[in-house]
Amino acid sequence: MFEEWQRLEQNGTPVYVQPERPDWFVPDHEADCLFQELQQEKEPGSGRMLTAQRLVSQLAADPASLYPGRHPLLTLTSLKECWFHLTDRCNLSCRHCLFASSPAQAATLAPEALAQGIAEARALGCTIFYFTGGEPFVYPGFVAMVAELLVDPKIHVVVLSNGLLIREHLTELLALPREQFHLQLSLDGLAEQHEAQRGKGSFAGLLESLGLLKEMGFPLTLSVAVNRANVGKLAEIVAFAADQGITNIHLLWHFVRGKGSLAQFVAPALILPELIRAQEMAEKMGVRLDNVESLRSQIFSTPGTKHDLSNTAWESLAIGPDGVIYPSPALIGITELACGPLSDGLAAVWRHSPILEKIRQTSLIDSADYQANPLRFLVGGGDLDHSYLASGTLVGHDPYVELYNGLALWLISRQAHQYPIRAKAEILLRMGEVRHDCPDGGEVALTHCNCVISLADGHATVREFYGKAALTANEEIVNPFAPAQALASFIPTDSWKKSAPRCFKWVA
Numbered sequence: 427m428f429e430e431w432q433r434l435e436q437n438g439t440p441v442y443v444q445p446e447r448p449d450w451f452v453p454d455h456e457a458d459c460l461f462q463e464l465q466q467e468k469e470p471g472s473g474r475m476l477t478a479q480r481l482v483s484q485l486a487a488d489p490a491s492l493y494p495g496r497h498p499l500l501t502l503t504s505l506k507e508c509w510f511h512l513t514d515r516c517n518l519s520c521r522h523c524l525f526a527s528s529p530a531q532a533a534t535l536a537p538e539a540l541a542q543g544i545a546e547a548r549a550l551g552c553t554i555f556y557f558t559g560g561e562p563f564v565y566p567g568f569v570a571m572v573a574e575l576l577v578d579p580k581i582h583v584v585v586l587s588n589g590l591l592i593r594e595h596l597t598e599l600l601a602l603p604r605e606q607f608h609l610q611l612s613l614d615g616l617a618e619q620h621e622a623q624r625g626k627g628s629f630a631g632l633l634e635s636l637g638l639l640k641e642m643g644f645p646l647t648l649s650v651a652v653n654r655a656n657v658g659k660l661a662e663i664v665a666f667a668a669d670q671g672i673t674n675i676h677l678l679w680h681f682v683r684g685k686g687s688l689a690q691f692v693a694p695a696l697i698l699p700e701l702i703r704a705q706e707m708a709e710k711m712g713v714r715l716d717n718v719e720s721l722r723s724q725i726f727s728t729p730g731t732k733h734d735l736s737n738t739a740w741e742s743l744a745i746g747p748d749g750v751i752y753p754s755p756a757l758i759g760i761t762e763l764a765c766g767p768l769s770d771g772l773a774a775v776w777r778h779s780p781i782l783e784k785i786r787q788t789s790l791i792d793s794a795d796y797q798a799n800p801l802r803f804l805v806g807g808g809d810l811d812h813s814y815l816a817s818g819t820l821v822g823h824d825p826y827v828e829l830y831n832g833l834a835l836w837l838i839s840r841q842a843h844q845y846p847i848r849a850k851a852e853i854l855l856r857m858g859e860v861r862h863d864c865p866d867g868g869e870v871a872l873t874h875c876n877c878v879i880s881l882a883d884g885h886a887t888v889r890e891f892y893g894k895a896a897l898t899a900n901e902e903i904v905n906p907f908a909p910a911q912a913l914a915s916f917i918p919t920d921s922w923k924k925s926a927p928r929c930f931k932w933v934a
């Protein structure tokens with residue numbers, strides 16, 4: 427059975443992964459030596475055979491069943507979220523804009539189409555509405571429309587904005603319920619990098635808005651599009667955010683689209699050390715990097731949970747300023763991915779569009795070389811949008827997979843080294859012993875579109891929101907296997923609780 431395990435290494439720490447299940451564990455040095463001998467089909471020397479047998483018996487589990495891809499295992503039930511790219515118009519014309527937005531752009535969603543889209547999405551079960559562009563605050567009647575939507579306490583609204591029009595809308599914004607309104611404001615770095623992308627005065631304007639929003643009690647996320655100009659400053663950006671009282675940061679991996687150029691792209695191998703430095707700073711300053719937390723919840727989940735691509739087309743859709751439905755916000759305006767006009771009805775397009783059905787039929791196992799990545803079901807196989815924009819195919823070409831893999835191994839090895847070693851030849855940590863997920867019980871879990879990962883109150887990833895998990899940390903899921911495993915005694919109870927899942931119930 428041990429041949430199913432692959433040995434990886436992160437900075438000298440061995441991490442064994444069973445890719446197809448998926449499952450992982452970290453052994454101590456002596457156990458690692460034994461496992462390597464077993465992998466090389468060497469017989470452990472005298473006195474060590476019993477130890478090897480004990481270790482291997484701890485790994486016993488049913489063999490992974492043949493995975494048919496996600497489509498047969500999922501059901502199209504309710505549309506959980508809907509994105510509205512309201513307009514291509516923007517008060518800025520940034521040098522990396524995906525949609526080449528500017529004050530001169532005119533494409534804007536007709537108010538009747540917006541009202542129709544919202545009503546039909548609500549009828550399909552949607553409770554999270556995302557508004558993006560261009561700049562959503564330039565859309566006529568924007569805040570009044572949001573206020574009307576938020577009369578329903580079940581609804582949450584997420585707005586992706588450059589934050590420069592806050593002062594103009596202060597009075598209307600004051601009336602919005604803070605717990606249902608989530609702002610994700612763009613920050614491209616400290617003053618110099620931010621203004622190099624966004625123009626003179628944009629940094630001071632953003633700072634003013636951050637102050638106003640803080641005064642009004644709005645929870646905020648700062649979104650940083652990582653590019654060549656700011657990658658070396660991620661830790662400093664985290665510290666800056668903390669100084670502004672912001673506790674949630676989202677990192678957006680650069681798309682080569684629109685004005686977003688290849689020259690701005692940064693290779694994952696260069697991002698990873700900066701991301702780790704930023705995460706260490708975030709921990710020191712009490713800030714949450716939602717990308718890290720989201721991946722943590724995938725890695726520290728129930729063994730056997732397969733993360734297989736995103737919820738696009740299953741639970742999520744996007745509507746463009748042309749009144750056409752697209753799979754996701756980053757793919758708005760790509761003609762070959764136009765799923766159908768909103769005038770055909772949101773439900774009809776969602777259920778019957780051949781493009782959306784093709785996406786639902788697509789699984790990470792459709793990538794020709796998917797077996798080359800042993801961490802595939804832990805990291806989710808990559809982002810559909812990134813894969814499509816990099817290659818024209820939905821799966822297998824997300825250029826950032828190497829980054830997700832590196833971060834996953836770093837999170838695992840770091841967690842494993844938190845516990846004291848009390849014996850030799852032991853497994854230090856195994857998947858499932860520390861949990862950060864909020865499981866919904868399915869074998870397949872979907873990741874979330876990379877444009878937004880968490881809601882701006884600093885507590886819940888969007889996946890957790892959907893999970894409707896328990897209000898307080900559930901003791902059973904801190905370490906569900908502990909009673910059956912001797913190795914659990916190596917993990918101090920306090921440490922489990924410190925790393926217990928962040929499951930919160932949304933009081934709706």
Ligand code: SF4
Binds near residue numbers: 522
């Ligand atoms: S990146 Fe955002 S703020 Fe800048 S031009 Fe594009 S839509 Fe406007």
